[in-house]
Amino acid sequence: MTRALLFLDLDGVVVFETGAPLLPQQEILRLHAGLGPLLQALPGQVAVLTHRSGAEARRILEAAGLDPARLAGLLAAEELFRAGWKHGGPLGLIRHGLQKSWVLPLAEERFGVPREQAAFIDDRMDNLRDLLAQGLGLALHAPSAIGEDGRSLVSFDLGAALEEVARWRRGERRGPLVTLSPVTVPLGAWQRTGLHTRQQGRHVFNAARRIGRAMRRPFRSLPAA
Numbered sequence: 001m002t003r004a005l006l007f008l009d010l011d012g013v014v015v016f017e018t019g020a021p022l023l024p025q026q027e028i029l030r031l032h033a034g035l036g037p038l039l040q041a042l043p044g045q046v047a048v049l050t051h052r053s054g055a056e057a058r059r060i061l062e063a064a065g066l067d068p069a070r071l072a073g074l075l076a077a078e079e080l081f082r083a084g085w086k087h088g089g090p091l092g093l094i095r096h097g098l099q100k101s102w103v104l105p106l107a108e109e110r111f112g113v114p115r116e117q118a119a120f121i122d123d124r125m126d127n128l129r130d131l132l133a134q135g136l137g138l139a140l141h142a143p144s145a146i147g148e149d150g151r152s153l154v155s156f157d158l159g160a161a162l163e164e165v166a167r168w169r170r171g172e173r174r175g176p177l178v179t180l181s182p183v184t185v186p187l188g189a190w191q192r193t194g195l196h197t198r199q200q201g202r203h204v205f206n207a208a209r210r211i212g213r214a215m216r217r218p219f220r221s222l223p224a225a
Contacts, residue, residue, distance in 0.1 A: 003044070003112065003113050003114075003117060004043065004044030004045065004113060004117055004118075004119075004169055005044060005045045005046075005047065005072070005107070005111050005113040005117065005118040005119070006042065006044060006045070006046050006047070006118070006119050006120070006121070006162075006165055007047055007048070007049045007075075007107075007118060007119065007120040007121070008046065008047070008048050008049070008120075008121050009048075009049060009050060009120070009121060009122040009123060009124075009127070009142070010048055010050035010052055010057055010060060010061070011050070011051075011052070011123070012122070012123030012124070012142060012144035013031070013121050013122060013123055013142050013144070014030075014031060014032070014035065014048070014060075014061070014064050014066070015028050015029060015030060015031060015060055015063075015064050015193070016028070016029050016031055016144060016153055016155070017029070017196065017197060018146060018153075021146075021150040022146055022150060022151065022152075022153070022187060023187075025196070026196040026197065026198070027192065027193065027194065027195065027196050028060060028063070028193045028195045028196060028197075029153070029187070029191040029192065029193065030063075030064045030065065030190065030191045030192075030193060031064075031153070031155045031158075031185065031191075032155075032158045033190055034065075035064060035065050035066050035158070036065050036066050036067065036070065038158060038159065038162070039066065040070060042162055042165075043166075043169075044113075044169075045072035045073075045111055045113065046071055046072055047071055047072045047073040047074065047075060047107070047111065048061065048068075048071060048073075048074050048075070048076075049075045049100055049103065049107075049120065050074075050075070050076055050077070051076075051077055051080065051098055051100075052076060052077060053076055053077045053078065054074060054076035054077070054078055054079075057074055057076050058074065059195065060193070060195060061074075063193035063194070063195055064193065072111055073107075073110060073111065075103050075106070075107065077098060079103055079106060080098040080099075080100065080102055080103055081093070081098060083102035083103045083105070083106050084098060084099070084102040086102075087102055087105065088102060099127075099130055100120075100122075100127050100130065100131060101130045101131050101133070101134040101136075104131070104134055104135065104136070115134070115135045115136055115137065116135055116136070116137040117137055118136060118137055118138075119136075119137060119138035119139070119140065119165045119168065120136060120138070120139055120140065121140040121142050121161055121180075122139070122140075122141070122142065123141070123142040123143070123144035125141055128140075128141055128177065132176050132177065136176070137168075137175065137176065138165065138168045138175040138176055138177075138178065139175075139176060139177045139178070140161055140164060140165070140177075140178045140179075140180055141177065141178065141179045141180060142155070142156050142161070142180050143155060143156055143180060143181075143182040143183075147184055151186070151187060152184050152185060152186045152187060153184070153185040153187070154182050154183070154184060154185070155182070155183055155185045156180040156181065156182065156183050157180075157181070157183050160180070160181065161180050164178050164180070
């Protein structure tokens with residue numbers, strides 16, 4: 001099915017950033033071995049939707065073993081901001097921040113796939129509920145945490161997640177929300193990227209997000225436009 005689209009979040013789905021007690025210093029870790037070939041074998045289009053800036057997202061994807069050029073697209077903070085400005089205006093951006101559902105009209109135009117035929121894997125339930133409320137077809141909630149032993153990660157099996165998407169596309173699962181089973185991932189050398197946010201996160205959109213978060217609480221009490 002070519003008219004199908006899978007969105008992946010970046011943090012908590014493709015990578016996980018952590019420090020102590022798992023690591024001596026802050027570092028971005030890969031969550032899935034063989035990520036590129038697994039996604040390339042998937043029917044339809046795959047895109048990344050992230051709050052990180054485009055430049056840092058591309059660098060992290062490369063470190064995770066996924067060539068950004070092989071993706072159907074990358075929708076990063078810049079696209080979220082422009083879409084939010086267009087569909088929510090300045091007050092909407094202040095009230096809601098860079099919510100991911102802002103980009104659904106842009107994604108339909110760019111990828112040629114109606115939102116009801118798109119699936120998204122994210123580790124934040126608030127993002128998924130927002131997208132579902134705006135017409136997303138399938139939402140998959142990814143577990144994402146440090147293991148109780150302090151020496152492992154709690155993540156998910158990407159192959160199993162892709163099979164859930166395939167079942168939904170075949171009409172064998174109605175959806176719209178799937179909670180993926182947690183999988184313990186012991187820390188291994190293959191996961192290390194050597195990157196961390198202080199290196200990759202110096203970007204105007206990250207600074208704007210911090211300012212926006214500080215402003216958002218008082219503005220949420222304002223009536224909708």
